Amino acid sequence: MLGHYDLFHDFMIDCRETKGRYRHDQVQGRWVEYRGQRIFVCADSAGSEGIEETLQKALKYFNVRGKNAEDLRWDGPLVSLATLKDTSAALAPAAKQLARSPSRESST
Secondary structure, eight states: OTTOOTTOOOOEEEOTTTOOEEETTTOEEEEEEETTEEEEEEESOOHHHHHHHHHHHHHHHHTOOGGGGGGSEEEEEEEEGGGOSOOTTEEOTTOSSOTTOOOSSOOO
8 A cells, every 4th residue: 555554553642531532642741830839731723722721720720810820830842742752741632631640639
């Protein structure tokens, strides 16, 4: 078959929380730190839409109001999820918690 390679496959990332499936090279994200916690916030979009999407997700994750957005410390531009060696600190595009973190709610 012309143009077909039998051993070709896309590296996929599965979100345990949302059951979403993503091609790791098509998800963009950027690092953010707030009060000593550093996470990689992922977005489905690239460019200015991706920047806005990661901002809104970080605000929601850290429970920060928009007027206090300057308290978030961003580390670099949007980059491909494929650049991460470990995705345990990644917040998937539709997720509310990190890839491998326990629930952030207390059980008291």
